[in-house]
Amino acid sequence: MQSEQQREAMERTRFFLKNLFRGLIWLAVIVGGYFYLKANYDFTLKGLLGSLYDHPEIIFSVFFISETVFGIIPPELFMIWALRNEIVTDYIGNVIILAGVSYLSGVIGYYIGKYFGNTQLYRTLKKNYLGKFEKHLNRFGGFLVIVAALTPLPFSGICMLIGTVKYPVRQFLLISLTRLLRFAVYGAIVWEANILQ
Numbered sequence: 001m002q003s004e005q006q007r008e009a010m011e012r013t014r015f016f017l018k019n020l021f022r023g024l025i026w027l028a029v030i031v032g033g034y035f036y037l038k039a040n041y042d043f044t045l046k047g048l049l050g051s052l053y054d055h056p057e058i059i060f061s062v063f064f065i066s067e068t069v070f071g072i073i074p075p076e077l078f079m080i081w082a083l084r085n086e087i088v089t090d091y092i093g094n095v096i097i098l099a100g101v102s103y104l105s106g107v108i109g110y111y112i113g114k115y116f117g118n119t120q121l122y123r124t125l126k127k128n129y130l131g132k133f134e135k136h137l138n139r140f141g142g143f144l145v146i147v148a149a150l151t152p153l154p155f156s157g158i159c160m161l162i163g164t165v166k167y168p169v170r171q172f173l174l175i176s177l178t179r180l181l182r183f184a185v186y187g188a189i190v191w192e193a194n195i196l197q
Contacts, residue, residue: 099183113163
């Protein structure tokens with residue numbers, strides 16, 4: 001007979017793998033779709049973005065806003081933008097900046113939750129969007145941050161939730177570093193997909 005700890009570990013693993021699988025499906029759809037359109041329809045991000053394409057400060061600003069507002073635009077699209085000159089050192093540098101921006105957005109989310117969690121605006125946000133993740137926070141605690149860091153769950157939003165319960169900041173900063181792992185792995189996949197196309 002399984003112990004309570006074993007059941008909890010299995011539940012955590014199942015929850016993580018389910019969301020990781022969703023993330024990998026999204027990665028395949030976004031990256032595969034982009035390279036398919038590029039190969040067959042002469043579609044490029046440069047054509048889509050126009051003059052914005054050559055302004056990294058604008059791209060990074062848009063990414064920062066997107067990540068802070070729950071990842072409106074998938075990070076993989078920004079990783080595709082980072083391929084722009086196809087120089088590996090430039091690509092790695094851009095992905096590192098994107099990862100840092102995403103991590104910073106999560107930290108900002110944590111402090112928004114910690115200091116503004118009792119405001120009417122936050123309660124409305126929680127009711128309409130974040131509330132569905134509260135049961136997972138109650139069940140998984142800080143592990144939910146790791147899952148959000150590595151999967152399509154809204155990283156900044158989960159960080160806001162964990163801030164509202166006054167989760168220890170040092171532990172939060174440490175576990176949320178797993179966000180950088182997602183960018184390293186997904187960034188490598190995007191680079192390899194570009195080489196293979």
